[in-house]
Amino acid sequence: MKILSITTATNHLSVALNDGDKIFEKNEEDHRNHSEHLDPLINELLRENNLTLKDIDRFAVAEGPGSYTGLRIGITTAKMFASILNKDLVGVSTLAALANGVSDGVIVSELDARNKNFFAGVYRKVDGKLENLVPDGHYHIDDLINKVKELNLPDQVIFVGSSIDKHHDEIAELLGSDNFVQAESDNQIHAGEIGKLALNKEAVDPDKMVPKYLRRTQAEIDWHNKTGKAFGSDSDYVEEV
Amino acid sequence: MTKKDIRILAFESSCDETSTAVIKNGREIESLIVATQIKSHQRFGGVVPEVASRHHIEVITQITKEALAEANTTWDDIDAIAVTYGPGLVGALLIGVSAAKAASMATGIPLIGVDHIMGHIMAAQLKDEIEYPALALQVSGGHTEIVLMKDPIHFEIVGDTRDDAAGEAYDKIGRVLGVNYPAGKTIDEWAHKGKDTFHFPRAMMEDDDYDFSFSGLKSAFINTCHHADQIHEKLDKYDLAASFQASVVDVLSHKTIRAIKEYKPKTFILGGGVAANHGLRDRLAEEIEKLPADIKPKMILPDLKLCGDNAAMIGAAAYNLYKAGKFSDENLNADPSLELPYAESMLK
Numbered sequence: 001m002k003i004l005s006i007t008t009a010t011n012h013l014s015v016a017l018n019d020g021d022k023i024f025e026k027n028e029e030d031h032r033n034h035s036e037h038l039d040p041l042i043n044e045l046l047r048e049n050n051l052t053l054k055d056i057d058r059f060a061v062a063e064g065p066g067s068y069t070g071l072r073i074g075i076t077t078a079k080m081f082a083s084i085l086n087k088d089l090v091g092v093s094t095l096a097a098l099a100n101g102v103s104d105g106v107i108v109s110e111l112d113a114r115n116k117n118f119f120a121g122v123y124r125k126v127d128g129k130l131e132n133l134v135p136d137g138h139y140h141i142d143d144l145i146n147k148v149k150e151l152n153l154p155d156q157v158i159f160v161g162s163s164i165d166k167h168h169d170e171i172a173e174l175l176g177s178d179n180f181v182q183a184e185s186d187n188q189i190h191a192g193e194i195g196k197l198a199l200n201k202e203a204v205d206p207d208k209m210v211p212k213y214l215r216r217t218q219a220e221i222d223w224h225n226k227t228g229k230a231f232g233s234d235s236d237y238v239e240e241v
Numbered sequence: 242m243t244k245k246d247i248r249i250l251a252f253e254s255s256c257d258e259t260s261t262a263v264i265k266n267g268r269e270i271e272s273l274i275v276a277t278q279i280k281s282h283q284r285f286g287g288v289v290p291e292v293a294s295r296h297h298i299e300v301i302t303q304i305t306k307e308a309l310a311e312a313n314t315t316w317d318d319i320d321a322i323a324v325t326y327g328p329g330l331v332g333a334l335l336i337g338v339s340a341a342k343a344a345s346m347a348t349g350i351p352l353i354g355v356d357h358i359m360g361h362i363m364a365a366q367l368k369d370e371i372e373y374p375a376l377a378l379q380v381s382g383g384h385t386e387i388v389l390m391k392d393p394i395h396f397e398i399v400g401d402t403r404d405d406a407a408g409e410a411y412d413k414i415g416r417v418l419g420v421n422y423p424a425g426k427t428i429d430e431w432a433h434k435g436k437d438t439f440h441f442p443r444a445m446m447e448d449d450d451y452d453f454s455f456s457g458l459k460s461a462f463i464n465t466c467h468h469a470d471q472i473h474e475k476l477d478k479y480d481l482a483a484s485f486q487a488s489v490v491d492v493l494s495h496k497t498i499r500a501i502k503e504y505k506p507k508t509f510i511l512g513g514g515v516a517a518n519h520g521l522r523d524r525l526a527e528e529i530e531k532l533p534a535d536i537k538p539k540m541i542l543p544d545l546k547l548c549g550d551n552a553a554m555i556g557a558a559a560y561n562l563y564k565a566g567k568f569s570d571e572n573l574n575a576d577p578s579l580e581l582p583y584a585e586s587m588l589k
Contacts, residue, residue: 033574035335035338035339035574035575036572036573037572038339039342039343039346039571040571040572042346043346043571053347068291068294068295068332069331069332069335072298072332072336073335073339075298076298076301076335076336076339076340076343077339077340077342078343079298079301079340079343080301080302080305080339080340080343080344080347081343081346081347083302083305083306084305084316084343084344084348085347206302207302207303207306210295210298210299211295211298213295217289217291217292217295218291219284219289219291219292220284220292223284223285227284234295234296234299236280237280237281237296238259238276238278238280238281238299238300239276239277239280240274240276240277241275241276241277
């Protein structure tokens with residue numbers, strides 16, 4: 001099965017073709033200019049492998065968390081490919097993909113969400129198989145470390161992600177410096193890992209796929225707090241006229 | 242031999258409407274789907290960009306299929322894929338741009354990026370044939386411009402607002418009157434029930450350029466209401482609406498008629514969301530009717546349902562670009578502050 005994978009969730013743009021055990025991956029630090037660079041990079045990857053989009057069996061994409069605008073570029077692209085070509089579409093957690101690039105162990109996978117907040121999840125990887133221990137969410141650093149402590153892990157925890165360097169001392173203070181290590185990784189999301197995780201995931205309806213932002217917009221939160229009204233579902237607010 | 246029909250599938254997502262359409266030969270709407278988010282943004286009193294972007298991605302694949310199905314066509318019959326790439330909200334624009342580029346890659350059908358303002362003006366092409374040179378008054382929540390077109394693809398701004406757009410002023414004074422966003426339609430209705438008793442200023446009306454300013458009018462309006470509040474005087478909301486609208490319509494029509502006299506276009510077009518305003522439509526029709534026969538342009542008022550944002554107008558504009566061979570490539574990006582070029586007289 002040929003899987004084309006995309007991540008535009010962070011500054012790092014990555015696309016990959018997974019075909020059996022072979023992975024062809026292309027990466028670019030394009031500083032969130034994904035809209036300009038994504039399609040040319042996919043075309044380059046396909047050309048080098050003598051393929052067209054029609055040869056792809058399954059499209060996989062980082063479905064969140066991540067930069068809201070970034071996620072939408074990759075997801076819109078993957079949704080349209082799958083919808084038009086009538087192929088499988090699979091969404092993979094950005095944090096699972098990040099964790100999957102790390103060696104076996106218990107892994108805290110995180111993206112910086114500013115002001116000592118993270119988008120984070122905790123995973124266990126055994127013999128290359130990934131299991132989720134703490135669900136992906138938006139956590140303050142104190143909450144995240146408490147959740148890790150509650151797991152009562154016998155071994156050191158591996159941290160991977162974009163803001164580990166920035167928060168290293170704080171994590172050491174909260175968790176104890178002997179209790180964690182930084183992953184030997186470039187801390188980036190790699191599309192090849194998305195492709196690996198997408199192999200055994202169930203395909204979803206392209207019309208239904210939306211980013212997993214893990215946070216409501218500030219406008220909605222303010223409105224909810226002010227009016228006390230329920231958030232409602234998306235279909236309450238968009239209507240064809 | 243009959244000429245082959247050209248079909249364009251168009252996307253529009255620059256603000257709070259997600260829209261797709263199939264347009265035949267730049268003139269005929271074979272399908273038009275508009276998913277509006279107004280109900281969502283009414284919670285906040287105006288469009289919240291992040292919320293808008295979130296809604297766009299929910300419906301994009303669904304409404305693409307619907308546009309093809311309603312036109313009773315398939316990708317095989319589509320000659321070009323068009324998309325608004327600016328101006329607008331960047332996150333919102335990016336949904337349409339990403340979708341159109343992905344569709345172009347998946348099908349091999351060429352891509353055409355379209356300026357949103359060019360699209361609004363070309364809503365007229367779906368109503369009637371435009372003869373060139375043409376002149377347009379483009380009025381919406383984001384723009385107030387007089388645009389000169391020497392042919393279907395060359396557009397030049399000859400007049401622009403120096404501050405607020407006319408539609409923006411409607412929404413702002415609407416808020417003072419307790420009218421929910423978007424306020425234009427209600428203010429227009431109220432204006433018809435009242436009289437111009439407040440005589441608000443007509444900014445820049447006698448200046449010899451074609452520029453506009455609406456922030457002074459907005460301030461005068463708000464001050465009048467606040468002053469009345471302070472002295473516990475109740476003002477007639479219909480007269481307030483009528484007085485506000487009279488000022489807007491006076492300035493817009495005065496400058497437009499002067500531009501028509503100078504540039505002598507064969508066609509005059511009213512475009513943009515405020516083109517749905519009956520006060521403005523009626524006044525312009527009346528003033529143009531009074532012009533001498535040798536300079537009286539044909540006037541095209543777009544259908545009311547095509548005044549707001551929609552993909553049909555983008556498909557119409559894209560057809561002209563298609564004919565001129567103006568295609569975009571795979572690195573097309575959203576440009577939130579895209580501007581039509583200014584005429585040389587504007588640059589001095």
